[in-house]
Amino acid sequence: MAGERMTLDTAMKKRLIAAAAETIFAHTEELSELDRAIGDGDHGLNMKRGFEAVLADADNLAGKPLGEMLKGAGTHLVMTIGGASGPLYGSLLLAMGKAAAEPADIPGIARIFAEGVEAVRKRGKSDAGEKTMLEVLLPVSRRLSAAGAEERAADLAAELCTIADQGLESTRPMRATKGRASFLGERSIGHLDPGARSSQLLLHAVCDVLAPQLQTEKAGAA
């Protein structure tokens, strides 16, 4: 029996874009507040500007195949964010776009996501344990890659969200060695990383949209 496969239609892609933008807009001030503690305080506004550009182009992006949509959104983030998170989130989506193929089952989604996370690692010249967005992205990618095609999507999505939450929380006691927060040395300890928070928020938003979709398709195919 085939596993759960997913082809996103235009309406679904629009919901995905809207959900990602909405969570960033709802947490703009919080992201900037986290960044004020250990960085330059612009993460919320930068991400907001980036997702405003993606949202403004949502009709066009949602009409494209998944790979083209991801690359298009990534380019908007690169060109409008104006901080290091532009190339980081941009590279994530550009690499995912290059790897994307439809319809995707869970192992397929895992491969797409792993390519994206690897691009973030390269772009940031960073790895686990450095108090960055990778504390969320890497463990989520590892769990997703270990998932079988037959896993129940809703359960997997819930578990991925929990892993993202734990990854975010793991940044609190860490000492930053990458990015502006590294200038603070020991004083970066005790604060959540703003990039890890935005990654966790986006992951929740994407899972909330995709998990029911995968379930529906399976029910429809049965």
Add this chain to the structure above:
Amino acid sequence: MTGRVALVIVSHSAEVARGTVDMVRQMVGHEVPIAHSGGNPAGGLGTDVASILAAIKTVWSPKGVAILVDLGGAETNSEMAIEMLPESWRDKVVICNAPIVEGAVMAATEAAGGGTLEQVRATAEELAP
């Protein structure tokens, strides 16, 4: 090869970028092509890939382009801009690991003397901590 290595100054602040160019000009006049990019796409503090890309294209020299940056995002966004250049240009554009103002002045002096891209970069990077 004729011509000079060109410089691009990328700062989070438009004023720092402009001011750095002024200091370079005072040293080497107009012998070295130099462009700058400062500020985010909304005009605030930050960096802007499109503007960096435009700056590189403005001063493009077949001898190469050396980029001087200030903080992390300036480097990451400059790397992104380099990847968006035509493929045959990419290995002729380097980011110098050097303090932006001192590095720019040293790099410009080397470039004005006819130094290669690698010499210009090495001169700037002598200042790296």
